[in-house]
Amino acid sequence: MKPNAVSRPPKLPVRSVDGHKGAFGRVLIVAGSDTMIGAPAFVGLSALRMGAGLVQVATPRAALLAVLGVVPELIGLALEPRGGNKLLMDAVEKADVVVVGPGLGQSTVARQRVRALLNVERSMVIDADALNILASEKAWPANMRANAVLTPHPGEMQRLGKLLGVDRVPADDDGRTRLATHAAGAFGQVVVLKGHRTVVADGRRVYVNNTGNSALSKAGTGDVLCGIIAALLAAGMDRFAAACLATHLHGLAGEIAGKRFGLRGVLARDVIDQLPTAVMRYEKK
Numbered sequence: 001m002k003p004n005a006v007s008r009p010p011k012l013p014v015r016s017v018d019g020h021k022g023a024f025g026r027v028l029i030v031a032g033s034d035t036m037i038g039a040p041a042f043v044g045l046s047a048l049r050m051g052a053g054l055v056q057v058a059t060p061r062a063a064l065l066a067v068l069g070v071v072p073e074l075i076g077l078a079l080e081p082r083g084g085n086k087l088l089m090d091a092v093e094k095a096d097v098v099v100v101g102p103g104l105g106q107s108t109v110a111r112q113r114v115r116a117l118l119n120v121e122r123s124m125v126i127d128a129d130a131l132n133i134l135a136s137e138k139a140w141p142a143n144m145r146a147n148a149v150l151t152p153h154p155g156e157m158q159r160l161g162k163l164l165g166v167d168r169v170p171a172d173d174d175g176r177t178r179l180a181t182h183a184a185g186a187f188g189q190v191v192v193l194k195g196h197r198t199v200v201a202d203g204r205r206v207y208v209n210n211t212g213n214s215a216l217s218k219a220g221t222g223d224v225l226c227g228i229i230a231a232l233l234a235a236g237m238d239r240f241a242a243a244c245l246a247t248h249l250h251g252l253a254g255e256i257a258g259k260r261f262g263l264r265g266v267l268a269r270d271v272i273d274q275l276p277t278a279v280m281r282y283e284k285k
Helices: 038-049 061-070 086-094 108-118 128-135 154-161 173-187 221-234 239-261 268-273 275-284
Strands: 004-006 026-030 054-060 075-079 097-100 123-126 147-150 190-193 199-201 205-208
Touching (some): 026 086, 038 054, 038 061, 038 221, 038 275, 061 075, 075 086, 097 221, 108 128, 123 128, 123 221, 128 154, 154 173, 173 190, 173 205, 199 239, 205 239, 221 268
Parallel strands (some): 004 205, 054 075, 097 123, 123 147, 147 190
Antiparallel strands (some): 190 199
């Protein structure tokens, strides 16, 4: 069945002028490692910039102080090197949305944590190392309870494609649309196939984003997208709508940053800084 093409992203959720932090969603980020402190910081800061009320980052103890030093507005949770998931799972119970994967690594402990999280019924954004962990399995997990948005770049999509009998990620819009739709249907999740003209698919609908440019071609910008999606999910949007709007705003913030710093000079933090401007421009349309 050919998916229905969605031509434009939805409106932003209405934000109450008298709301408190508990009214705008709680995001938990399970990410980072001893040598990858930027990923959880970027995810967390972008989620806060997009309006999430409370954002908690769960990362190894050795990295946590560095992450909180970069973004002191985050709530910290130290992950123990030998596992021990009780505190983590308690945090999951309190969260509206969980982001898992950026900078996480693929250690035995990381794999155990990813498997445990997938068995929890929560809205989830799955990215980076969590996708690579899934791609290394013999099959897609049959008992997965998470309601997820998967955010692979082409390399991660190629690795996931082995679970679908696909060994190549097309570069053209039609091919990327077919692959994203196929993956979304097979995995039972929303798929965001990143790249030029990012494709969002849920198996029934498809949206091809038209914002963004090479200013976004820097490490960390994918983490920014994760945070935007998470904040919109925490605000109550459904997965497909949140993913469509997030990709549009992410690209728009990249364009604004590119005009300010030039296409070569934009950093992930610059994209985050331009999110409020992107949101205000979008709300005026």
